Structure formats: C-alpha cells, structure tokens
Amino acid sequence: MDEMARRPLLKPRKAAAQQRSRATVEALVEATARILVREGFDKASTNRIAEVAGVSVGSLYQYFPGKEALVAAVVERHQQEIMLMVRAELAGVLAEPVEKSVRKLVAAAVKAHRVDPALHRVLAEQIPRVGKLEKLETFNRENYGLFRTYLESHRDEIRVDDLELAAFVCVTAIEALTHNAVLHGGATLAGEGAASLIDEATRLVVGYLQGSGRATGPGR
Amino acid sequence: MDEMARRPLLKPRKAAAQQRSRATVEALVEATARILVREGFDKASTNRIAEVAGVSVGSLYQYFPGKEALVAAVVERHQQEIMLMVRAELAGVLAEPVEKSVRKLVAAAVKAHRVDPALHRVLAEQIPRVGKLEKLETFNRENYGLFRTYLESHRDEIRVDDLELAAFVCVTAIEALTHNAVLHGGATLAGEGAASLIDEATRLVVGYLQGSGRATGPGR
DNA sequence: GCAGAATACGAGTCATCGCTCGCTTTTAAT
DNA sequence: ATTAAAAGCGAGCGATGACTCGTATTCTGC
Numbered sequence: 001m002d003e004m005a006r007r008p009l010l011k012p013r014k015a016a017a018q019q020r021s022r023a024t025v026e027a028l029v030e031a032t033a034r035i036l037v038r039e040g041f042d043k044a045s046t047n048r049i050a051e052v053a054g055v056s057v058g059s060l061y062q063y064f065p066g067k068e069a070l071v072a073a074v075v076e077r078h079q080q081e082i083m084l085m086v087r088a089e090l091a092g093v094l095a096e097p098v099e100k101s102v103r104k105l106v107a108a109a110v111k112a113h114r115v116d117p118a119l120h121r122v123l124a125e126q127i128p129r130v131g132k133l134e135k136l137e138t139f140n141r142e143n144y145g146l147f148r149t150y151l152e153s154h155r156d157e158i159r160v161d162d163l164e165l166a167a168f169v170c171v172t173a174i175e176a177l178t179h180n181a182v183l184h185g186g187a188t189l190a191g192e193g194a195a196s197l198i199d200e201a202t203r204l205v206v207g208y209l210q211g212s213g214r215a216t217g218p219g220r
Numbered sequence: 221m222d223e224m225a226r227r228p229l230l231k232p233r234k235a236a237a238q239q240r241s242r243a244t245v246e247a248l249v250e251a252t253a254r255i256l257v258r259e260g261f262d263k264a265s266t267n268r269i270a271e272v273a274g275v276s277v278g279s280l281y282q283y284f285p286g287k288e289a290l291v292a293a294v295v296e297r298h299q300q301e302i303m304l305m306v307r308a309e310l311a312g313v314l315a316e317p318v319e320k321s322v323r324k325l326v327a328a329a330v331k332a333h334r335v336d337p338a339l340h341r342v343l344a345e346q347i348p349r350v351g352k353l354e355k356l357e358t359f360n361r362e363n364y365g366l367f368r369t370y371l372e373s374h375r376d377e378i379r380v381d382d383l384e385l386a387a388f389v390c391v392t393a394i395e396a397l398t399h400n401a402v403l404h405g406g407a408t409l410a411g412e413g414a415a416s417l418i419d420e421a422t423r424l425v426v427g428y429l430q431g432s433g434r435a436t437g438p439g440r
Numbered sequence: 441g442c443a444g445a446a447t448a449c450g451a452g453t454c455a456t457c458g459c460t461c462g463c464t465t466t467t468a469a470t
Numbered sequence: 471a472t473t474a475a476a477a478g479c480g481a482g483c484g485a486t487g488a489c490t491c492g493t494a495t496t497c498t499g500c
Contacts, residue, residue: 018477024477055478056478058478058480059477059478
C-alpha cells in the first residue's frame with residue numbers, strides 16, 4: 001500500500017529512453033561483459049564497471065538496481081543470441097529426416113558455442129547461479145520443449161515411448177558434449193576436430209532415437 | 221633464495237599434526253560444508269566458518285591459507301568420495317560384457333550423485349571454478365582415462381575407432397545426464413525415476429558403442 | 441612440576457565494495 | 471532565451487570481510 005506508488009520523480013531506476021541514455025546502458029552492459037571475460041567475475045565491481053564503461057557509478061545506478069542486474073543483462077543477451085540460432089535451425093529442419101536434422105542441430109549447437117567461447121566459459125564457470133541468474137534454467141526448459149515438439153512431429157521415425165524423457169536425454173547430451181568440447185580442448189573445436197565431434201554426437205543421438213535396443217520385444 | 225627457508229617457527233601455516241589440531245581442522249572443513257549447503261557460498265566468510273566450527277579465526281588461519289583453501293578441501297573430499305565409488309565399480313566390471321557393465325556404471329554414477337545432492341548442487345552452481353578449484357578438471361581427466369582403459373579391454377565388442385574420443389563422449393554423456401537429473405527433477409531420481417533414467421542412459425551409450433551407424437561402409 | 445612448543449584466541453586493522461545524494465551539465469520544448 | 475526534466479557526476483558513507491598479532495591456554499617430554 002505504500003510501496004507501489006513510491007518514487008514518483010526521484011527514482012526512475014531502470015527506465016531509460018532518451019537518446020544518450022541508451023548509449024550509456026549499452027556501454028555498461030558491454031563493459032560488464034568485457035570485465036567478466038578479461039578480469040573475471042569478482043573483479044566486476046560496480047565501480048570498476050562504471051569506470052570501464054566511461055560512466056559514473058551514479059549513472060550506473062540510474063539504470064540498474066545493482067551489480068547482479070548487470071550480470072543478468074549480459075547473460076540474457078548471450079542466451080538470447082544462442083536461442084535465436086537454435087530456434088531458427090529447429091524451424092528449418094522440421095521437414096527433414098531424423099539423421100539429417102539431428103546432424104544440423106548438433107552443428108548449430110557447436111556454432112552457437114563458438115559465438116563467444118570466452119564469455120561462455122566465464123558464464124559457465126564463474127557466475128553463481130543465484131537470484132536473477134536462476135533464469136538460465138528457464139532457457140534450458142525452452143530447449144526441452146522445442147525439441148520435444150520436434151520429436152512429436154517425427155514420432156513415426158523414432159523408437160522411444162516417453163518423448164519428454166527422450167527430449168531431456170538428447171538435449172542434455174548434445175549440450176554437454178558441445179559445451180565440454182569448447183571448455184576443454186578449445187582448439188580442437190576448430191577445423192576437423194569439430195567435424196568428428198559432430199559425427200560422434202550425431203551417431204550418439206540418432207542411435208538412441210532410432211536404435212533397436214529397447215524396441216526388441218513388444219512390437220508396439 | 222629468500223622465500224624457501226623463511227618463517228622457521230612463527231608461521232607453520234597449514235602443517236598440523238597434534239591430536240587436538242586434527243579435530244580443529246576437521247571441524248573447519250565440516251563447518252564449511254555445512255554453511256555452503258545451508259546458507260550458500262557468499263555467506264561462507266572466514267569469520268562465519270570459524271564461528272560455526274566453534275573455533276577462532278586465528279586458529280583457522282593456522283591451518284588454511286585462506287577461504288579458498290577451505291572450499292577446496294570440501295570439494296576435494298566430496299570428489300574423493302565419488303571417485304572411490306567410480307573406481308571400485310569400474311574395477312569390478314572389467315570382465316563383464318558391454319551392456320551389463322555400462323548399466324552398472326550408469327547406476328554407479330546415479331548412486332554417486334545421490335551421496336550428498338545438496339552439497340553437489342552448491343558445488344556445481346555456486347562455486348566459482350577459479351584458482352585451486354581448477355583441480356575439478358583434473359578429476360574429470362582421470363575419469364576419461366579410466367573409461368578409456370575399460371574401452372581398450374573391450375575393443376572387440378565395440379565399433380568405434382578413436383577410443384579417446386569415445387571415452388570423452390560416453391563419460392560426458394553419463395555425467396551430464398545424471399548430473400542434470402539430480403539438479404532439476406530432484407525427486408524424480410528416487411525410486412522408479414532412477415530406473416528409467418538408467419535405462420535411457422544405458423541405451424544411449426551402448427547404442428553408441430555398438431551401434432552400426434558408422435561402421436556401414438569400410439569393413440575395416 | 442617445569443619449560444618450551446603447539447595450539448587457540450579474538451579484538452582490531454585495512455581494504456574493498458555496494459550504493460546514495462547533492463550537485464552540474466545536457467537536452468527538448470516553448 | 472528560458473526552463474524544467476533528463477542524464478550524468480563522483481566524493482564519501484556504512485558495511486562487510488579477509489587476515490594479523492600479541493596474548494592466553496594446553497600439551498608433551500623430562
């Protein structure tokens with residue numbers, strides 16, 4: 001009863017929409033990303049971020065309620081970029097047979113992880129998944145859903161009962177493989193290393209979806 | 221030339237070996253683990269840890285060079301526990317056929333993740349992988365090596381060329397599946413949820429190792 | 441029972457960090 | 471030109487936390 005209508009003029013906190021302020025916000029997010037990559041998470045203090053962005057701390061707090069929000073913005077931006085690629089690939093693959101489409105999806109995953117590997121690494125290794133940052137899980141849920149839909153439209157080509165479970169298995173496997181490949185033998189992901197990784201991941205998933213492992217027995 | 225022989229009596233820092241001190245060290249590590257689980261990583265200040273351990277900060281710094289070392293000790297202890305289980309299972313499975321042994325290994329992975337899920341979660345989600353904590357990667361390397369050895373002794377049962385790569389694929393997939401299963405639908409991992417997860421993971425890996433996906437073509 | 445080493449203590453130091461607030465500068469509209 | 475809102479500034483406050491150091495306690499061997 002007292003919280004909602006507060007701060008009528010003194011604290012717009014976060015709403016920003018003149019010409020100049022956009023640039024400031026952008027600079028702040030960009031600076032945060034740069035610091036995360038070049039100096040690590042715990043060097044990313046609000047003072048430092050403002051300094052690198054060429055902006056004052058005061059300005060920072062006009063648009064972001066705190067440090068966590070800055071990091072969240074960076075995460076969201078990165079994730080958005082990746083999800084765009086994935087969604088596009090999934091859409092353009094709905095009609096194709098399983099083998100082909102899985103291969104393309106794996107390739108897309110690799111490509112996505114190569115957009116900004118350094119940032120991806122920091123995000124994965126150093127960012128505590130707390131508070132606003134929990135949203136990462138939400139993104140992955142969308143992945144499951146999307147892939148599940150894909151599986152549904154190919155139900156006759158595959159031999160699994162529980163599509164939900166199958167989506168979980170496939171998405172997790174593909175994600176983990178590409179992710180680990182990028183984090184560890186980073187160099188391997190360029191050139192021919194990527195090719196064999198894609199081969200293996202595709203075989204893994206396609207074999208799982210179409211393999212006769214479990215279907216042996218009850219015809220239906 | 222000046223660093224090695226320093227602090228002859230004033231700063232033993234970390235060496236500890238009377239009766240009483242062992243208990244202190246143990247209490248400190250234990251307290252750290254408890255705080256990590258119950259209050260989260262950033263509440264784990266050295267002062268707090270000492271308090272919970274029923275020990276003074278001063279004593280803490282007699283045995284640990286800093287907060288990071290405490291966390292590292294907790295991580296190491298947890299990982300050690302898990303690796304013990306994995307090593308044991310791998311040894312006891314060398315003779316069995318692929319299908320059986322993979323199933324057992326997956327089951328072992330699930331069991332390992334169920335030892336202390338809460339701690340495992342915190343370790344995975346909140347601990348920045350920096351400094352001494354990088355050792356986690358070393359542990360995983362051992363996993364790859366171990367599994368690779370297993371694959372070698374079963375070379376005639378499987379259809380893959382690059383054992384190194386195959387080990388990476390299998391270990392990564394199993395790890396990610398069990399890990400994600402524990403972190404997300406935690407409840408699912410108890411009872412019959414675990415059973416179907418094990419089924420799926422086994423099919424995934426066995427299909428990959430024995431499947432005829434790639435072998436079609438060059439006989440050798 | 442004594443000496444000296446090991447262990448334990450915890451108030452206090454120093455640095456950092458998140459964040460505020462009073463003020464100045466820029467912009468846009470009249 | 472004037473003015474008010476919007477944007478920007480940055481010294482500084484309060485809090486917290488890692489870590490030290492001089493002192494007090496407990497062992498251990500003799």
